[in-house]
Amino acid sequence: MTDAESTFEGIDAGEGLDGRRFVIGLYLALVGVTATMGAILSVVLTGVEESLTLFGIIALPPTAAGFALYGGLTVAVILGVPLLAMIYISEKR
Template sequence: MTDAEPTFEGIDAGSELDGRRFVIGLYLALSGVAALMGAALSVVLTEVSEPLTLFGFISLPPTMLGFALYGGLTVAAVLGVPLVAILYLSER
């Protein structure tokens, strides 16, 4: 073996955390953080009385649950659509 050849002695090829699981975990974590931030935002915006509109046609109440759903689902959709496209294209 020469000095130019890399060695992979410390890397476990059978590790449970592969790239796909990491990306999906990160996606779920970011969606969860957005839902938590939506719930926190509902505490600050107490004077909002009109319903939230998700995707232009789904009406959500201006409550803590409504803000959490709005934040979580919006980020999940914005990140999820390209993620599904990438996962689909990587299989082909």
């Protein structure tokens, strides 16, 4: 059996989901979960009245949308920059 023919419990390993699609899907899922958790956190922290500061520049209101944007964008940048660097480097090789 060659690498192209490898299977795992009857599922063809070369069919459907490749590595790039999996990593991007995982990235989007993590960003979505973080944004959701930010919105949930805003419900728990009802006493917060000062605005959130995204990257030390952008002021966001202490609402569910503000917390969701803060969490989602922070994780998107923190995970996205290295991911884009890996994609760029892998395509140059």
